Amino acid sequence: MNIQMISSLFVLFSGETDSRRYLPLITAAVYEVMQQLRPEADGSEARLCYLAAAVANLRYVQMFGARETALATYAGNVTRNSDFSHIRFAKQLVLSYRRLCTDLLKEEDFVFTGIRG
Numbered sequence: 001m002n003i004q005m006i007s008s009l010f011v012l013f014s015g016e017t018d019s020r021r022y023l024p025l026i027t028a029a030v031y032e033v034m035q036q037l038r039p040e041a042d043g044s045e046a047r048l049c050y051l052a053a054a055v056a057n058l059r060y061v062q063m064f065g066a067r068e069t070a071l072a073t074y075a076g077n078v079t080r081n082s083d084f085s086h087i088r089f090a091k092q093l094v095l096s097y098r099r100l101c102t103d104l105l106k107e108e109d110f111v112f113t114g115i116r117g
Contacts, residue, residue, distance in 0.1 A: 001030050001044065007020075
């Protein structure tokens, strides 16, 4: 996968200006996506860059969401981003790109069934 392209997409998704600060996060996302690839899949496929950037963005949003604190205002304390819509959006972005890459990724769902004879 093209780390430069993934870094650029991460900047686009996250709104950050410097992706170098988050290179470990981006590298971990690339590794996560590579672990999900089918053996015959082409790891240089451009769609995977979008998926890796979306995964990195989700981890970024989760990381900062965990650190959310109360914001002091003149009227008292209020929670920042209390609706967590940014986390839902980041998850939806990952799911959208995962659907786009279904032919490249291993099946996640496996169901055991029994048949009586």
